[in-house]
Amino acid sequence: MSGDLDQVGPRLRAARRARGLTLEDMAARAGMSTSTLSRLESGKRQASLELLVPLTRQLGIRIDDLLQPEVRDPRVRRPVVRRDGLTIAPLAPEGAAIHTYKITYPPVDTLPELRVHDGYEWLYVLTGRLRLRLGEQDLVLTRGEAAEFDTHVPHAMSAAGRHPAQVLSIFNGEGVRMHTHLAQP
Known part of the structure; x- marks a missing residue:
């Protein structure tokens, strides 16, 4: 004080x-x-x-x-998580209202299992090509493309082609648990 x-x-x-x-x-x-x-x-x-x-x-x-106290250090210093070939870099502080991540999807031979959960997901392709299976749609998004969808629709993502895809993803709390397997407070 x-x-x-x-x-x-x-x-x-x-x-x-x-x-x-x-x-x-x-x-x-x-x-x-x-x-x-x-x-x-x-x-x-x-x-x-x-x-x-x-x-x-x-x-x-x-x-x-x-x-009022001085503004706290705004940098996010949370560890990167690696699981199932994904590299998940948190871009928001722990407990933030908006859960934002940079996720690197590796190229794979088989699309991961389709999942369903509560909420919405927003994503933006930073580099590479992202395969998004959304219900019956099988889409390929390229650098600069974005998507928003209801996560009650079965969905899965992976890199399309032989190179990784880097994606900026914004989830609700349930989406964080399903896609990153990170516990949320």
């Missing part, structure tokens, strides 16, 4: 400047000396509710806006 408090002054200064107010203007509006505001913004004066409440009212922000 002390790291959050260290950012109150700079965030206060940024909010004031974003509204085009000088130190003098803001201090006068909040009923404090320019020196006090300057010291508060520079971190030389400790923030207190007595000082922050009039400032946040004048700026039209909440005290919480000054205390």
Whole structure:
């Protein structure tokens, strides 16, 4: 929490400047000396509710806006999973609302067994050619093509031809379990 408090002054200064107010203007509006505001913004004066409440009212922000933690590291660092010849790279953090993966399908002689489960699936072919068996349809999607389908329809996928196919896939929770065999919280 002390790291959050260290950012109150700079965030206060940024909010004031974003509204085009000088130190003098803001201090006068909040009923404090320019020196006090300057010291508060520079971190030389400790923030207190007595000082922050009039400032946040004048700026039209909440005290919480000054205390929000820094943005977390946005990089996804989850291990790649290899199973049944597939390479499955998670592209979203654990527990994300949207389950996104880059899946590499190897070339195979026989299409995997058709599966059915609740939900929808969205996919986009990044490289190679993807064979998508969807009910009675037997389709080949190439780089740049996308598909969306109801997963109640029996379906299966593999690379088409002699080269792997890389696909960006988005699943609901049940789709993650069926296609990646990864447990979801």
